[in-house]
Amino acid sequence: MPLFDQLFNFAHWLTKDREEAEDLVQETYAKALKGFSSFQLGTNFRAWMYRILRNTFLTSRTGLRATMTQPLEIENTETELAIDRDTPETILLERSSQELLQKAIQDLPLHYREILLLCEVQEMSYQEIAEALSIPIGTVMSRLSRARKSLRDSLRPQLQKG
Amino acid sequence: MVCDSWKAKLDTYLDGELPEEETRAFDVHVRSCLSCAGETLNRVQMKRAVQLAGKRFTPSSEFRQRIQRSIAAKPQRSPRLAWILAPAVLAIILVGALTSAYLGTARSRRDHVYSEIADLHVATLASSSPVDVISTDRHTVKPWFQGRIPFSFDLPELQNSGFSLLGGRVTYLDQTPGAQLIYQIRKHQISVFIFLENAPPGTLGQSFPATRKASFDMETWSQGGLRYFVIGDASAADISNLARLFKTSSS
Numbered sequence: 214m215p216l217f218d219q220l221f222n223f224a225h226w227l228t229k230d231r232e233e234a235e236d237l238v239q240e241t242y243a244k245a246l247k248g249f250s251s252f253q254l255g256t257n258f259r260a261w262m263y264r265i266l267r268n269t270f271l272t273s274r275t276g277l278r279a280t281m282t283q284p285l286e287i288e289n290t291e292t293e294l295a296i297d298r299d300t301p302e303t304i305l306l307e308r309s310s311q312e313l314l315q316k317a318i319q320d321l322p323l324h325y326r327e328i329l330l331l332c333e334v335q336e337m338s339y340q341e342i343a344e345a346l347s348i349p350i351g352t353v354m355s356r357l358s359r360a361r362k363s364l365r366d367s368l369r370p371q372l373q374k375g
Numbered sequence: 376m377v378c379d380s381w382k383a384k385l386d387t388y389l390d391g392e393l394p395e396e397e398t399r400a401f402d403v404h405v406r407s408c409l410s411c412a413g414e415t416l417n418r419v420q421m422k423r424a425v426q427l428a429g430k431r432f433t434p435s436s437e438f439r440q441r442i443q444r445s446i447a448a449k450p451q452r453s454p455r456l457a458w459i460l461a462p463a464v465l466a467i468i469l470v471g472a473l474t475s476a477y478l479g480t481a482r483s484r485r486d487h488v489y490s491e492i493a494d495l496h497v498a499t500l501a502s503s504s505p506v507d508v509i510s511t512d513r514h515t516v517k518p519w520f521q522g523r524i525p526f527s528f529d530l531p532e533l534q535n536s537g538f539s540l541l542g543g544r545v546t547y548l549d550q551t552p553g554a555q556l557i558y559q560i561r562k563h564q565i566s567v568f569i570f571l572e573n574a575p576p577g578t579l580g581q582s583f584p585a586t587r588k589a590s591f592d593m594e595t596w597s598q599g600g601l602r603y604f605v606i607g608d609a610s611a612a613d614i615s616n617l618a619r620l621f622k623t624s625s626s
Binding site: 217218221222225226231234235238239242243246249258311314315318329330332333334336338339354357358361364365 | 386387390391392421422424425426427428429430431432433434438439441442445446497500501503608
């Protein structure tokens with residue numbers, strides 16, 4: 214099962230619960246096997262599997278709750294340009310504050326968390342992410358940019374506290 | 376101002392999604408710009424940190440085994456197949472316990488072969504390179520198998536049939552090599568498997584009508600010392616039509 218570990222990791226990040234993640238992965242495999250005829254030969258199998266997992270999650274109780282509480286996306290493409298001496302990145306590296314970073318990722322709104330993980334952890338291309346999330350590539354780029362900015366913003370005050 | 380425009384594209388650059396020309400231009404720029412170099416380093420560190428932090432959860436071995444078992448579980452025989460087999464079962468009861476045991480074993484083997492064929496078909500379509508020889512020309516695909524499998528076969532003329540040949544690959548059924556041809560009709564992919572007649576284990580009979588297995592329609596028959604299987608998610612009529620084309624070309 215080549216995608217098993219990655220799907221489970223992603224499912225756990227979405228559900229924030231081990232048992233729910235197991236149920237989600239199990240349902241994903243069941244749906245994939247059952248609906249294999251809908252898979253188009255030549256298209257991306259990994260993106261197809263992630264799409265099934267994500268759609269299954271979004272229709273679950275936890276997923277519905279997460280989508281109902283997520284903030285509206287603001288189409289603000291403003292880029293952060295200020296260069297600080299102590300940036301979140303350098304502090305993270307110095308302190309190896311992995312737990313802090315995991316907490317920050319966990320606290321991101323669902324649509325930021327999922328796109329960040331697909332890009333950074335699953336190392337998907339923008340095209341793959343677009344297929345997995347069923348959104349245009351332009352949206353992938355802008356949402357990813359906002360997700361990164363949101364993560365940096367959330368880390369900055371926490372790191373300063375420590 | 377030059378740096379501002381670069382920094383706006385910095386993440387895209389680090390994601391490897393910037394066009395080649397811009398990537399080269401940024402490579403040159405970052406070598407001579409301390410500000411952009413520093414910002415690039417920051418973003419790389421953040422990417423690495425997120426990547427490490429993101430690989431956080433691993434499935435338990437119990438869960439892994441549970442999923443493996445559920446995937447490996449053989450599909451249940453469909454009610455339709457049960458109806459087809461019902462007269463045979465009655466006959467078995469009539470001719471005695473010895474015959475019953477014998478046919479029971481044969482049917483189990485046949486189910487085993489059918490499940491294996493369905494698995495091979497699914498695995499092929501899931502593969503990133505489903506065919507080893509990519510061609511719509513049967514005169515290219517057929518010779519490709521020479522020296523790769525221990526037999527030869529004929530491929531049908533497809534003109535005006537609605538089917539198109541996508542290619543082929545060598546496949547194995549119980550450690551025995553055979554040919555797998557992939558055909559397409561509309562958006563459906565169909566596999567045609569060809570093995571030596573004695574290769575698939577179990578008694579399959581001379582031919583067996585189209586049946587349904589794991590949501591796939593399948594037809595199998597024996598002809599000229601070879602065993603053919605046609606399987607796919609297309610309609611039963613399409614499966615039968617492709618099977619008929621093969622039967623005609625091989626007769």
